[in-house]
Amino acid sequence: MTTRKIIHVDMDAFYASVEQRDRPELRGRPVVVGGPPTSRSVVAAASYEARRYGVRSAMSSAEAKRRCPELVFVRPDFSRYVAVSGQLREIFRSVTELIEPLALDEAYLDVTHNKLAEPLAGKIARDLKLRIKKELHLTASAGVGPNKLVAKLASDHQKPDGLVIVPPDQVDAFLLPMPVEKLWGVGPATQKRLHDLGVHTVAELRLLPESTLLERLGNFGPFLRRLAFGDDPRSVEPHRVAKSHGAERTFEHDLRSVSEMDGVIDRLAERVAGEVAEGGRPGRTVTLKVRYADFTTLTRSRSLPSPTADATRISKVAQGLLRATEAPHRPVRLLGVSMSGLLGEEEALQLELPLDV
């Protein structure tokens, strides 16, 4: 197999940057895109000015306001972000059709063979960044590597406006000092289990025998080991159409109260709603996933009379479904919320009355 050349492009603080670009009065100021701090919303994106105050995406708007009192809150306008994302996609398509969008502001490009017949992936990445700056007046960070894992880690390495090229012979040097939680699929729960084993970096992870990983992490263990060795078999899939959107969280300590679980569901629903809105296709079915402390896992679903992308409605349905489980009589280690039954591309969408419900 020939060595692949993958570029990962990630727009810098995308929603916030689009707002700052289109509204000059916001430039140079700490801006977040998200609901007001009086609501239970979370930050969807934070400008770099805001990040200096420790404001991060997925943080509650109230917490963000505490960290940075002069923070400007802007309501998300997904239709505009979708439009900019389309322009971005056009720029990518001048290079290759092998594009796998991960979100509105992020995509993998397989440029092993490309329309420009350019052998140097680093040069392609540099040109893409220049065009994005010139045509969209936005900055992006790009990473180049022999697979998706390395390309994504590389784009994340020097944000914002970064360009990091990792040729195959430098993958080891690049990966070894990385904290394990940077690897694909390592969330807070896996991270904790690895830390418990005394493993903090990729170099330390490589020293663990496969049997230990299998025992501690199940089937994900051996796959994670391959990633640690810079071996990522995943190909760039241009036609991946999402059938559902979901978010889940494993807790460090099992949850035992309904109010805590409701709070988690609120935040998961916000994330799911964001993804659904990005996809532009609202869904009909809400599914709640519950894993009890003893690892028994169950899912409960309910379909709505009409498709929605509204976080509050998704959350209310999921919280209703939680009442139909044995929680909190049984402690809960994982909660997940997902939305399926997404509106078909050709399907007509019933518009909502602009009521403030």
Next chain:
Amino acid sequence: MELTIRVAELVRALQRVQGIVEKKTTMPILANALIKAKGKDQITVSATDLEIGMTADYEAKIAKTGAMTVAAKTLYDIVRALPEDTVTLKQGTNQWVDIACGKIKYRVVGMAAESFPTLPAFEEVPSFGIEPKIFREMIDKTLYAVSTDETRYNLTGVFCEAVKERAGLRMVATDGHRLSVIERPTETPSMKEGVIIPRKGLVELKKLLEDGSEPGKLGFVENSAVFTKGGVTLTMRLVDGRFPDYQQVIPASSSRRVRVAKHALTDALKRTSLLSPDKAQGVRLDLSTNLLSLSANNPDLGEAREELEVEYAGDPLKIGFNFRYLLDVLAVLTEDTVELELTDELSPGVIRGAGSEGYRAVIMPMRI
């Protein structure tokens, strides 16, 4: 307790509570009707699902005073099938109830009257009179738009408020896609703020309005609405929530006005909708001078198209609607000609009876 009652009287009493008793409930007693002696010549029959409750007095001969509860559906089915004029109900031991009618005997399971939930009783309810015919019209023209989505709890009832300018009541319902608003003259409503009456309560209220022509009175007290008519009292626990500001979504003026015969439009919609997509239920309306073209397209089945003569002088417009929403409105309009007021393909449309005031149905289009 022991009583003898005319079969027709007991059928009437039990029929009234059939819509109220809970079929699927975690509290079995809510499936029962409470029958209570009142003096020597009357019984009071009540039922509740804890949200709404109904109670009324009926003529009966009381042989022994007391109270009992019996499964309302079972008792109704039994009494309805009896061939004689009168029936005797007698409470036995362990809450058994013996039913006797000539040679026919039943023994049915009852439950203790003491465990029946207490219905809210209000001494003095400030109330106002409503013409049954007018009230029925108001319910008909709003009930269909009420949301059935429990995640939108505050939309699961009809919002009622006093009309400020003159004595009258306004009722509003919406499910987030369509909205219906009607106002009619009544006695001055005895209410300060708007309230939301739950859907199920209005369904029962409508049945009461259709049952005899006596005038009815509506009042509000604490968190309940109370309707009385011909000796029957219906209490409805109000939906606890804020109804959205509906005025802002009713278009003030529309640039495009269409006049069309109601029956022609109804029939054309029913025919076209046969080929509309299953889930989305969309039909397309193409408007040009004096012409309305309806079309639907189901990728699995095929297409339908139909043209209709209308009165229209505005710019051409293509707009999509859920045909069900259009038909729901057309079904409750009494006028032969209807007016459609449209702005553009993404803004709400208004339907009303031509030349009539006080009722408007707003429907949000579909993006097709």
